[in-house]
Amino acid sequence: MAHANNRRNFMAKTVQSVGLAALGGMLWSGYTDSVKASPLVLRPPGALKEEDFLTACIKCGLCAEACVNRDTNIDKETGLPRPSTLQMAKGGDAVLIGTPFFVPTEVPCYMCEDIPCVPVCPSGTLDMASLLNENQELDINKATMGLAVVHKESCIAFWGIQCDACYRACPLLDVAITLEHQKNDRTGKHAFLLPVVHDNACTGCGLCEMACVTEEPAIFVLPNDVAKGKAGDHYVKGWDAKDQERVGNAHSQTTTTEVSKREAKDYLNMEVEY
Numbered sequence: 001m002a003h004a005n006n007r008r009n010f011m012a013k014t015v016q017s018v019g020l021a022a023l024g025g026m027l028w029s030g031y032t033d034s035v036k037a038s039p040l041v042l043r044p045p046g047a048l049k050e051e052d053f054l055t056a057c058i059k060c061g062l063c064a065e066a067c068v069n070r071d072t073n074i075d076k077e078t079g080l081p082r083p084s085t086l087q088m089a090k091g092g093d094a095v096l097i098g099t100p101f102f103v104p105t106e107v108p109c110y111m112c113e114d115i116p117c118v119p120v121c122p123s124g125t126l127d128m129a130s131l132l133n134e135n136q137e138l139d140i141n142k143a144t145m146g147l148a149v150v151h152k153e154s155c156i157a158f159w160g161i162q163c164d165a166c167y168r169a170c171p172l173l174d175v176a177i178t179l180e181h182q183k184n185d186r187t188g189k190h191a192f193l194l195p196v197v198h199d200n201a202c203t204g205c206g207l208c209e210m211a212c213v214t215e216e217p218a219i220f221v222l223p224n225d226v227a228k229g230k231a232g233d234h235y236v237k238g239w240d241a242k243d244q245e246r247v248g249n250a251h252s253q254t255t256t257t258e259v260s261k262r263e264a265k266d267y268l269n270m271e272v273e274y
């Protein structure tokens with residue numbers, strides 16, 4: 001009897017643990033699905049593409065540690081250390097647990113010249129080679145963490161109110177964000193000063209998003225894949241000599257069918273009765 005009870009207990013525990021494992025598996029796969037379905041996360045400088053990042057990062061936290069302990073991490077106004085830009089994801093962050101990310105409205109990336117978060121990465125998930133300039137030096141301006149996007153309807157500069165908060169906050173002043181002058185036809189005597197983001201220079205640091213004065217930032221950083229459209233290779237800029245070179249390199253491809261051997265007038269009028 002005792003033997004049967006032991007066996008029942010053993011079976012019950014096995015079933016329980018299988019059930020828990022299955023439940024855990026379902027929860028985990030649901031969780032990883034939701035993480036994969038959350039494409040808005042911003043990663044540190046030099047990060048691999050998101051799908052490669054998720055498998056390459058060993059979740060050691062060295063990048064976030066280097067970020068918070070960097071020499072430059074002192075608030076100029078208070079003289080106190082600032083919180084870390086890089087956070088390691090916890091449950092509920094909608095980011096794969098243990099991976100580094102940042103939220104510009106909490107702490108943007110301050111674009112440290114020596115980029116201390118990158119060389120410490122032992123797995124190559126933060127790729128130094130992607131941040132080298134023509135002199136083979138680490139250059140934070142090469143970072144492509146994301147792209148700032150302006151929402152024209154909520155940006156008060158587009159209402160005609162003078163505001164250049166994002167423009168002045170940009171570490172690549174007059175390069176990544178410029179101000180475009182436009183006539184204000186509504187008043188007839190004022191000018192719009194409109195922020196324009198240039199995607200070949202914006203690193204996605206988020207300093208503009210942090211500085212934006214509207215209740216919800218009217219300029220915000222999105223991952224490049226989300227922020228950018230794609231015209232397609234078959235569109236060529238006729239006014240751009242470099243883009244025109246692509247036409248010279250293009251190959252035409254012709255498919256010959258029985259119908260295409262004939263002239264259009266031969267077959268378009270077939271079986272038409274007048």
Ligand code: SF4
Binds near residue numbers: 108118
């Ligand atoms: S470059 Fe940005 S993410 Fe890296 S250490 Fe500096 S503030 Fe942190």
Ligand code: SF4
Binds near residue numbers: 058063064099125
């Ligand atoms: S240092 Fe590299 S491997 Fe470690 S958590 Fe940061 S990105 Fe991942």
